[in-house]
Structure formats: structure tokens, C-alpha cells
Amino acid sequence: MALDSKIPKGSIDKKWSQYKSEIKLVNPANKRHINVIVVGTGLAGGAAAASLGEMGYNVKAFCFQDSPRRAHSIAAQGGINAAKNYQNDGDSVYRLFYDTIKGGDYRAREANVHRLAEVSRNIIDQCVAQGVPFAREYGGYLDNRSFGGVQVKRTFYAKGQTGQQLLLGAYSALSRQIAAKTVTMYNRHEMLDVVIVDGKARGIIARNLITGEIERHSAHAVVLATGGYGNVFFLSTNAMGSNVSAAWKAHRKGAYFANPCYTQIHPTCLPRSGDHQSKLTLMSESLRNDGRIWVPKKKEDAEAIQQGKKNANDIPEEDRDFYLERRYPAFGNLVPRDVASRAAKERCDAGYGVNQTGEAVYLDFGYAIKRMGKDAIEAKYGNLFQMYEKIADENPYELPMKIYPAVHYTMGGVWVDYDLMTTVPGLYCAGEANFSDHGANRLGASALMQGLADGYFVLPYTIGNYLADEIRTGTIPTDSPEFDKAEAEVKGTIDKLMNNNGTKPVDYFHKLLGSEMWEKCGMARNAEGLKSAIEEIQKIRKDFWANVKIPGSANAMNPELEKALRVADFLELGELMCRDALMREESCGGHFREEHQTEEGEALRHDDKFAFVGAWEFKGTDSEPTLHKEELVYENVEMKQRSYK
Amino acid sequence: MASLKESLTSSVGRKYVMGLTGLFLIVFLLVHLSGNFTLLLKDGTAFNTYAHFMKENLLIKLSEVILFGGFLLHIIQGLMLTAKNKAARAVNYQVAHKHDKVDWTSKAMSALGMILLIFLIIHLYDFFRFKYFVADPQMTADGTMIDLHGIVRHEFSEGGLEGIFHLAVYTLGMAAVSFHLWHGFQSTFQSLGLRHPKYTPFIQGLGKLYAVVVPAAFVAIPYIIKFTAEAH
């Protein structure tokens, strides 16, 4: 099937308004008779479910957590971008559009990104009207900060809890619709398959996580807003429950999966302290503004530190290697996320890591404290320092912080057209789960923007264009052979897992997969590593199905079974990520191929060959997927190679 | 939307009633105490006149009804809240909650209230014994004055077990009042929504002072009587 992105004609700044005035509408009396399923209740899903409910559709919303308020959007710290130009510093829709395209290393679709920049302004209005307590100036007007190295102050924030406040705003809108009975909420439910009838998405199979019951739910359209897949690495900043299953089931049923290899790795996370570690915690990138990053120059010093015989303060100034300042004199400690991350891993792989696992570098505030005083540092970073001390049990005012990169966000996802519809008619995908707006790398404070843009301002319009043709369909029965088959498949998988009689818990396999992915499909990748990873992952997958052990019963609350079903999908996704990374013989954004770098070790894009979206078609668990290319055309932005020297 | 009845029987509404009646009773305690001070005078005229006034004055009779109502409301609402609150946790923790910042008196309000109720019954029994069983607190049938002042003073200062019993009951009762007020004073303000970072610390301080000084003054009176009576 050829990919049709359905980008409207016309100049870039007119496309969206033109589109909105031309699409088909569903009249209010008909909306009541149309059912929409929304899976996931984070920023994208929560906003979409609430908005669709307000419009009068019959919505069923699903989340695996105990409440829609807990989706992992809640953990986003920094802020949300919007082209409001409240600071009078020359910001505009075009500049936000341009920065996003450039930040995505010219691998995003122009039309989508421009639309995102346009609606960014409405998001702020909407959230303020909902009572989201954004930071304000003394005059009572909204405050902004500059984020992610852009030249304007366009980031709105609520302390370090912007994601929480925005999600609670969407959750409150959703709660209002639940009370109004336009939305029925299914908490503690996990979608295990999408049901396709006559080529259209017509419902889902879900498991009630409390009773274990397998349920059928039908609808005229299904929206997946199920977040990213960073947990394929086992350790990431994602929540423990974040998973790819909904997106992956859709992929197995015909939705193409685009650019799976684009992974954002964040340089300033707390390092792993040992094998017990279950997840990683992010600290704001702003720390790099005043902290200096270093490791010891001498290997024996590093080893002494790893064994706990020395600490940072024992290393004299001349024996410290400020490797970012050394390699990138112009930008120093403020090089982009991927450059900083790779440089840290390079030093640690060479044996210069500074904690017991050998996977940490110093982020030293000693110099800044000398220069500005402890009070100034405390005023600026007090809460981050507190958080660090709580977790690491070291006082960062006295000893340098230890940091290490961690997987944070996945730019890839289910391929969607301009309408956010996947290659399966009637199946939509929004938020981090789709691939659409960030290209190969995401700008800081853009994830929240995209989730809410999709959920509040894009999907509720575009889905109407499809549903307008469904007003005569009537209720979709759930006793069709297609539902029977989908349910039987789900039950078959569960039975297989429950009766496996293996010996090893799910985490064992997840950790194996994670370390394989981290080593070979992480910050830096090469053909040899990726090929071996594909083989290894296939082996782990076989081993998993032969030896995993699930205790308890499938007909009751069973967290191990939930984990197993998710890891089973990660074991397939991981392979696809490696295949995608292997196919993409260039370095761009969150994808760095060691074979493709400049003499200075910078990412080297090959725009002539790889200016396309790589969308993969599923051909069977153990068969090679087929690649489809959506060529990227840049009519409004000139492609440039970046340099941080 | 809620009717006034619904509002007053909601958990927040019941707390207003608790707070308002609580505040009323706090004020009453002061009035009560000022009357009690006349017991300290060796000459019983003031106390006896005061008692007579309390018996005869119409306005006082009216306030007595209000006071009685206030007590009743406070007690009934207290009991109902306690029942609701117990039902809200049908199965208790095996390890009881403990935190330095949580004062034990605040958790013991209903228990302290029960102690106070028992004290109140004894206290009222004594009160009515003289008020109604004796036709007139100042006049007996044969026209001689009953010296209520003398009787009360005697109750506390008599020797033997009975005197000690009276003192002990009274002391324990006042201790319960003190602990009840220790939390209750500032809690009435919180229940009525009267909280402000500028004034609340003062109210809390005043409440603790009140909780110590007022019951202490109540308790001091019988002890002073006892020891001054023994002295001569």
C-alpha cells in the first residue's frame, strides 16, 4: 500500500484553516449515535476523550492505571511551548514551526509541524480557562522561560510540575464529561487487541485487570493515545507500566510503525546504583547551565572512585577532564542532549565512570558556588538539589552530582496521516504514540504541546471527517466472527503464558532485552551491533516463550501477567527498532550511526538518501517487515547541517 | 444543590455546628468561672445572691435553655460524627498511626468528650439536687436561709473519703476540659473556616493558654477552699 499523508493543498500557513473549513461535519443529532473508543488518558487521550464527549459523541475511555489522572504525562517537568509572543521577543508561529523542524533534524512533516505551532496558542488559552495554575509575574500575567536552547522565551510552566498541572486540567475536563455521561471510563483495563471488521477499526478487546475478564467493546472509530515505548530499554524515565502494547497490536493488525529507531536519550538523569534499579529519574536539563561536567583524567583515579576509595574532592583540578569543554569549546557543557549523552557514554565505556557501576559522570556545582555563592545556586536549583539528595543520599552542595544519560522519549511511533489516522481506516493515533511531529529529535517543552494539540485541537476535528460517513452504520455488534477471532487470539496468548510452566520471572527477560537495546541500539549504533542485536533479541524472545513463569490465575488481579503481555510486545518491537536503525544509514537527531559522523564526531545526515519517513509493515512475528517510504518535502525550510563546535 | 438541612447534616455542616456550639461553650466557661469566684469569698452573700438571681431571673432561664440546647447539640453532633467516622474505617490498622506533628488530644476528642459527658451528668445531678429538690435555694419551708455557699464549700472541704472523691471527680473533669480545649479551641476556628497565616498562630496560642488557665482556675477554687478551710 502506498502511503498517502493527505496533506492539504495550499500555502503552509493556510492549510489547516482551509482544511477545517472544508472537512465533512457530523450533525449534533447524529453524534449521539456514534461511538468512539479512546485508549489512554494522558494529555492526548484525556484531552481527546473530553473534547469528543463535549462535542456529543459517545465515548469509551480506557486506561490501565487506577485512575485517568495517573498517566505518565504527569511526570513532565519543564514546560510547554506556545507561540504567544507574550514576552515581545519576536516569536511567531513560523519561528516555533522552524525551530521544531530544525530541532527534529529535518525528519518531520512540515504541514503537521506548522499546524502544531498554530494551535499551540489555543492550548494555553484552554488550559488557563480550565484553572491550570501556570507561573505568573507580579503583574498577574503569565510568565515564560527560555527552554532547550531557543532564542525566545515561549515556554509556559508551573514550577517543575507542568505535566502534572496540564494533565490534571485534561483530567478535570474528562471528569466533567464522565459526570455528564458522554464518556464512560474504564479504569484498570488494558487493551489487548484492536478488532478490524471489513478493513475498518471497529473495536477493541480489553482485559479488566481486577477480574481478569476479557471484554469486547465496539465503536465506529478507535483512538490510540497510549504513549511512548521507552520501556523497551527496561530502564528509562518512563513509568513502570508504560508500554507499547496497544500500538504494537495495531501494528500487527496493519498499522505501519514509523521511525521506531528515533529515541531521545536525556543526558541529566540520576545514574543507576545497582542491579536492583527499576527505573531512572530525570533531572531538569537546566542544571547544565551552571554545572561543569567532568571525569578523572587518570584511570587509576576513576577505579579508586568506583571502589569507593576516593571521592570527587580528592581529585585535584589538573587531573579532571572537562571533556565537553575540551571537545566542544564553543558550546561546552551546553551541547545538545544527544551530543552530551554520547560523550558521557564514551568516557564511561573507556573506564572513567565515577560510581560503583562505572556508569556516571560528575556534574559539578563547586565552581558555580565559588563564583555565585551557595545562596544563588540554592535559589536557582534548590528543589532539584533536594530531589537529588533524597535519591542519591549525597549533598550536591559539597560533592558533585553524578549523572548519566537515560532513555526519555521516543519520537517514532505509529504512522499517521495529516488526519492522525493510521494505515487502518478508523484507527487513529495521537500524542507520543504516533510519529508525527518531532522528526528525529524532540525539542524541550514540545511533548506536552503535541499531546494537547492532538487531543484538544486536531483529532476532534479530523475524526469528524471520517465519522461523517458512519452516521448510517448503526451500532457495531460485538458478536461478529471478527470479535470472536480477536478474543480467541487474546485468550490463546494468555493461556499460553499461564500454562507455560517456565522458571523465570518476566523481569529477567525484560532486563536482558533492555541491556541488549541499550548497548546496541542506544545512544550510538553500528551495523555490526544492530545485526547481532536482532539475532540476540530473537533468541531472548524464544527463551521468553519457553521459560517465562507466570504465577497465579488469569481470572484475577495478576500484575505478573500484565507485565508478561507487555514484555512480549517489547520483544517484537525491539527487533523492529534495530532493523530501522540498521536501515537508516545516516545519523540524525536521536539516531546516531557510528559509521556516519563528521571528522569531529558529529552526526552526519544524508539528506539525499534518507529524507523520508521509514514506515514498517508487519509481515508476521518471525518474518521480515516491509519498509514503506514517505518522502519528506521541505518547501518552507532549508535543510542545514548543525554544528556545535 | 443542597437545602439548608442537607448542608447542616453534611460532614462539613456538622462541623459548623460543632464549631459554633463549641465557641459558645467556650464563652460560657468564662461566665461560669466568674460566678465561681464568688465562692472564694468567706461571706456567702454574694454567691447566694448570685445563685438566687440565677434561679429567678427570666433572662437567665431563657439562656439556660439555649445553653442546654448548645450542650445537647454539641454532644449529639459529636456522637453522630464519631459514629460516621468509625464507619469510615471499618477495619482498623494493625499498627496504629503515629506522627510527631499530630497531637494526641486531637485524636482523643471523642473519648475526652465522653469523659466530659459523664462529668457533666454528675455535675448537673449536683446542680439540680439543690436547685429543684430544695424548693428554693435560699429559703426553706420554715423560713430559714439555706446557705448554698456553705454547702458547696463544705462539699469540697469536708474530710474523709467523700471530700476527696468530690475533689478527684472535679479535678479529673477539669483535666478533660483542658485537653478538650487544647485541641478544641483552635479547632472551632478551623471548622468555621477562620484561618489565616497572620492570625491563626495567635488563635492557636490563645487556645492553649485558655485551655490551661481556665480549667486551672476552676480547679484552683475548691483547693483554695479546702486548704483555707483546714487552716482554721
Add this chain to the structure above:
Amino acid sequence: MDINVTLKVWRQNGPNDKGDFKEYQINKVSTDSSFLEMMDMLNNQLIENGEDPIAFDHDCREGICGMCSMYINGRPHGPGDGITTCQLHMRSFKDGDTIYIEPWRATAFPIIKDLMVDRTAFDKIMQAGGFVSVNTGSAQDANNIPVRKEDADEAFKAAACIGCGACVAACKNASAMLFTSAKVSQLALLPQGQTEATERALNMVAEMDAQGFGACTNTGACMAECPKEISLEHIARLNREYMAASLTSRD
């Protein structure tokens, strides 16, 4: 450093099961690991021994989602102030310690399994009025209404609530007043919340009562245990809002 601890964990199969403590020994726990990572270790140990692992809620493991909910040694979220269970580290315990773990206990939070409880009662309270009725797309420009910074900051402090239920778990009356008041207070402080202030206060309190939570007796246990340190000031504000609403509503 590694320590050995004895755990007494509440095991209960469902809401109607009686439940009891079961004792587990777990050795070589790194003091750097979090409390939940210790629970992961224990669960993997149980699975390998063919026993049923302990069910508990958790998700973000960075103290913001509000899912984790363990009552440890007589305190919601365990020893230490201003943290959730997932932010508790094993360095808070000593070698040889016995640790008691119970679920949140409240009639309104029925136990699903072991340490996992059903907190949909909180969602129901929110559905009763914890929102501003503004449809998508109908908002005016965000800077049209200035909001006093002090009010915005107070509203933010109230909005920091993560809905974990530690307030209910700590309260001797299993009252949800801190939770409910945080939302009422947040919206009462902002001009956007004014239009529906009366209905909001009345309806949210009515729903809170209907869900079977107890009443507030101002012990302050909720504030002491709240991982986000939400103040009793919000409860006082709810009391004020409720009084004004009761007196002025037309029916």
C-alpha cells in the same frame, strides 16, 4: 551497603477476604534501592519459589503519579516527610528491622488484593465538580484576565495534590477533606473558578459524604503525611466556601 530485613506484609485475596499478615525474610537488600525495588526483589523471589507475588500499586516511581500506596510501620508512605512510597529508600531502615506493611484502610477504599486498594471514590468526588465547565475551543486569550501572583501561587500549591490518598489513610476518620479541599481551594482562588464556586463546594462535599469518607476533626494528620505537604489552610477555605454556598444557594 546491604541489609537483611523481616517483612510482615498484609495479604488479602479480595475485598471480602479476611486477610492477615504474612512474614517474609529478605536478605542482601542494597540500602541504595528504593522500598519498591525491595518489593520487586521479594516478588521475584516469591515467583521463583512458586508463591503468589504481592500485589501493590505503583507506576511512575518518581513521586508524582500518586499510584503507590503502602502503610509502612504505622505511617502512610512510611517514615520520612514529604515523600511517596516510591521515594522511600531502604537506607531509612536498619539491618535486622521488622517492617509492617498494610494497605490504605478506609471503607471508601475497598481492598482489591493485598496492598492494592480501589480509589475510584476520589474520581467520583472530582466528577461531582472538580472542574471548570469550559468546552474545548471556547476559551479567551490566556492573558485577558490577570491573576494576582499570590493567588496563583496558592492555587498551585493546592493543585500539587497527586490524589494518592495518604490523607485518607492517615486520618483517624478516613476523611477525604484534604483531597477535596485542595481542588475546591485551587479553583476558588482563581477567577476562572468563580462562576461555579457555589455548586462545586456543595456537590463535592455531598459526593465525599456519599462515598463514605469520615468528617474532618482537624487533627492535621493528613497534612503531616501528605507527600506534597498540602496545608490545612485549604480545608479552612473549603469550610468557608461551603458556608457561603449553603447560605446563598437558592434551594
